Amino acid sequence: KMFPVQQYFLEDACKQLGWQPPERASKKGKSNEHEIDYKLIENLVAMILEGPKNSRHNAILVFLPGMGEIMRAKNQLRNSHRINPQDLFIVPLHSTLTPSEQSMVYRHAPKGTTKVILSTNIAETSITVDDVTFIIDAGRVKELMYDTEKGIAMLKETFISRASAKQRMGRAGRVAPGVCWHLFSSGKFEHMAKFQSPEILRVPLEMLCLKVKA
Numbered sequence: 441k442m443f444p445v446q447q448y449f450l451e452d453a454c455k456q457l458g459w460q461p462p463e464r465a466s467k468k469g470k471s472n473e474h475e476i477d478y479k480l481i482e483n484l485v486a487m488i489l490e491g492p493k494n495s496r497h498n499a500i501l502v503f504l505p506g507m508g509e510i511m512r513a514k515n516q517l518r519n520s521h522r523i524n525p526q527d528l529f530i531v532p533l534h535s536t537l538t539p540s541e542q543s544m545v546y547r548h549a550p551k552g553t554t555k556v557i558l559s560t561n562i563a564e565t566s567i568t569v570d571d572v573t574f575i576i577d578a579g580r581v582k583e584l585m586y587d588t589e590k591g592i593a594m595l596k597e598t599f600i601s602r603a604s605a606k607q608r609m610g611r612a613g614r615v616a617p618g619v620c621w622h623l624f625s626s627g628k629f630e631h632m633a634k635f636q637s638p639e640i641l642r643v644p645l646e647m648l649c650l651k652v653k654a
Contacts, residue, residue: 443613445575449626457483476509476578477623478516484576484621486522489554498573498616499555501563503608505580505597507534510558517556527552533559533567545569561600564607568614575612575620577605579628599624601633 454460459480481502488500504510510532518525529549533542545563548571549555557569561581581604582595600608605622612618622629 443615443617445609445613445618445620447609448619448621449629450622450624451626453480453484453621453623457487459483476504476580478513480623481513481576481578482516482520482522485517485528485556486520488574489523489527499549499557499569499571500574500576501557501559501569501572501611502576502578503563504558504560504578505582506560506595507532507536509578509580510534510560513558527554529553529555531555531557533557533563535560535562542567561604563611564604568611570615572614573612573616573618575608575618577608577620577622579605579622579624599628599632602629603634605629605632 448456457480485500485502502513504513514530514532517523517528517530531544531547533545545557545559545567546569547555555571557563557572563569577600579600580597581600582597609620609622612620
């Protein structure tokens with residue numbers, strides 16, 4: 441990170457937007473932070489678009505856990521009553537895209553539009569986009585984990601670590617001062633793991649050996 445990035449958490453975003461998230465009660469009767477609020481993502485994008493005109497050429501990078509969530513966020517933005525879809529240049533980014541499809545992320549948005557990159561954690565370290573100055577971080581990732589009940593390894597959604605949250609935030613400060621909104625509370629951030637668990641602790645050792653041998 442070369443430039444300063446202003447960091448905001450869920451409670452800050454709600455205050456800025458005057459937004460009251462819908463109650464999603466957990467079993468204990470408390471608000472459930474495990475569900476992604478796509479309406480909140482839409483409202484943050486709209487707030488950025490309604491900001492200073494000189495910031496409209498800067499790209500927005502939204503971190504989401506997987507392809508399904510990327511498609512849902514894309515549909516949310518396309519069907520928005522607050523945003524004109526023609527004002528957006530939406531670019532999905534995930535590992536199953538071909539190299540030529542992934543290269544779309546480096547294209548600058550057509551005149552009069554704002555680029556919105558909807559990405560998995562591939563944009564956390566593997567790819568640097570030079571026009572990103574806004575980050576919206578859903579705070580989730582899909583990791584390969586061993587399901588002891590089913591006896592198989594499965595992709596499971598989990599919260600990211602504090603290290604990953606800081607890494608994601610830093611993607612906004614590569615070429616200019618940036619802004620990052622984390623869609624989890626500051627209290628949740630303090631209780632997150634410092635680092636992600638290494639794969640060797642999440643899946644059977646023989647599975648890793650087969651992957652290395654392959």
